[in-house]
Amino acid sequence: MKNNLTEIILSNGLKVLLKEIHTAPIISSWLWYRVGSRDEVQGRTGISHWVEHMQFKGTPQFPANILDKAISREGGSWNAFTYIDWTAYFETMPADKVDLALRLESDRMSNSRFDSDEVASERTVIMSEREGHENEPLFQLGEAVQQTAFRVHPYHHEVIGDMADLRTMTRDDLYSHYRAFYLPNNAVMAVAGDFDTQFMLARIKELFEPIPAGKEPARLARSEPSQNGEVRLSVEGPGATSYVQVCYRFPIASHPDFFPLSVLDSLLAGPSNLNMFSGGISNKTSRLYRALVDKEYVVSVHGGAQATIDPFLYTITMTVHPKRKPEEVLTALDREIQRVREEKVSKEEITRAIKQARALFAYGSENITNQGFWMGYAEMFADYNWFQTYLDKLSAVTAKDVQRVVNEYFKPQSRVVGTYIPAEGRRT
């Protein structure tokens, strides 16, 4: 045990991370599976997310309407998330009630029923979830940009999946996907909070170790070929507001360039907040805000990247000022990116980015759920050490590094530019 942290791999391959935190009588328990929308072929898009929904539909031991009530009754808060690279389940419980969460997760690792009637009613629930997304101009634009950026790699489609597949997937498709990926040797369990490590470990072993390991699931490995030329697209839809989204290629989280790029992100668009349970800060003195919002090209600008397993995207999203055209916005953006290329970044800007990251880390550590989140999340794209050494790696970044990565990654010929053109007041 180091810094109250224990890391162990059970005999069936389940990796377990435990961190004692005795600041409040609360325990947050997380179970992460290495499966996400990147593991889906055409015809099955959205299947990982749908499986996540079915995990709330019951096992013989915890039938559907018992399961959700059981956690709520104990005052717990619980949820699940499906992302491009992973699927995660958590329960944050009063410390003396955590056993229920552990029993539930060990049970639904292999015993979920996937009842046909439940599959049928969940089909329309998920279609409704997608229809809700489709109401949003930025979902429409983001989906179009992502599918353009990834022709070959399965990052091509949105996590929710395509309507065509949501209509046609069967119960057996879902169940096969579940059985193929929901294995102890394809999962990481992370528990943070008010417990005794030896006691917690013994209980986890008792509940999870009997679940047999399975065949290591193969993950799709179709790498995206290099992009040789800017691609532009437009989406038309209702409304009176235009949006522009610009995406550059971004390296994987475990790549050393991830850190100078994070500093670059901080000074271009304000620091991205990687915490899931703690808000970020404003970006009104970032370079893009000053150049685009202050100068009234746009009314808002946001930028950020995700920590991923395969190279994904750095996305800049802008809401166009009513007096401006998307082309003017793009020209102003390019001017600003050119400036980072040509002029050396100051030491103060780097120091500032590090202080911002330090503050965001402190906010995230107020909350036990967020601490449990980080242990498993970091394991999905690197390991927990990535998180623990994040600030040190950021502190080692130099102005030269920032200049090098902007030239290497923010190239016009490898970007995708998307514009949302509103039906009302179309500006030409």
Next chain:
Amino acid sequence: MDQVKSSLPGPNDIYREVLTNGITVLTRSNFNSPSVVVSGYFNAGSLFDPDEKLGLADFVTAAIMRGTKERTFDQIYHELESVGASLGFNTGVHKSGFSSRSLAEDLPLLLSLLSEALTVPTFPKTEMEKLRAQLLTGLAIRAEDTSDMASMVFDGILFKGHPYSRPEDGHPETVTKITRADLVEFHREKYGPRGLVIAIVGSVKSEEAVRQVKRALGGWQVKGQKEAPELPPLKLLKKTVSKHHRIAGKSQSDLIIGTTGPMRRDPEFMPASVGNNILGQFGMMGRIGDVVREKSGLAYYAYSSLSAGLGPGSWEVNAGVNPQNVKKAWGLIVDELKRFIQEGVTTDELADTKANFIGRLPISLESNGGVANALLNIERHDLGLDYYQRYEGLVNEVSREDVLTTARKFIDPDRLAIAVAGS
């Protein structure tokens, strides 16, 4: 359980002091993380807004960070963002508020920026016009949002002729009319120390936090700070009223069905909260979620909520459904409301919800922000510093009869407000 109770805020660890100029300060220390949260509210809500300039209070709260006698807009945010701190203002009907946080070492900076924004904003003309364009774009986006529009239409029906029917962010035609002189006057007359409440929670000792507030705001005096106008009585609906607001090209419609609810200080608040949890919150969105989502597969979200504040509240059911399923979901929800006031709740349902309320309390108070909100809640509604320690008893007092009587008092299936926004 003793350990749980001792973790809850109470008179033993909340410090409260009223400064000589009328500002109330509440603090609670938490040295587990090197951060601090500062939140609060003051009497300058949209209740003051004339109809033709609706959105004025909101414009002012957005504008006070755009330049002060001491610093420009860019300087204010440079100070804040350079240390990873945040400070934002928001507008309500009765009160406007702020929330901010920083590393504990930067608390003096946070308080001096808060003080400048509240006391000496300058409303620079150029910044104001930039802000107006941003506010108007926000309203254009709101007009396309099915959830926002359903909510506006719903308030328009339920609170017809009452200030609660008005959106705090105004309308394009009212925001366009607001002048710089309006902002200056609003700030001069309505901003002041009386009614200002500040909660500080985090890695700072209480006496030190209070000392810092005194230094930043203890000298603030405003002569003739205006009182908010009285709330007129609300005329209740005599029959069900429904409205469909069309927004072209939307794949999902938002549906709201509801009625008035208790005020936060009413004795019915706790029975209504417990009843509401059973109706549309507990587990997977309670009975409403069970019928609309789990059994019928009509919606991703379908839940009920209670909004209880200083005046009449609302008790509403929200659902996002395919435009073709609006009528079906509507029927199912009204049937559930009927069942709720006919049959009430079962003993098991009541026990489940009580356990849920009591068990989840420490989790809701886990972060500094959660505790700061709890302290402000105590102050705003005069709940007593021991409220969260008495909470378990208050929840356990609620009987099935209390829930039924309260439900029948507020919910009448023949007098509902129903709003739909979408294609």
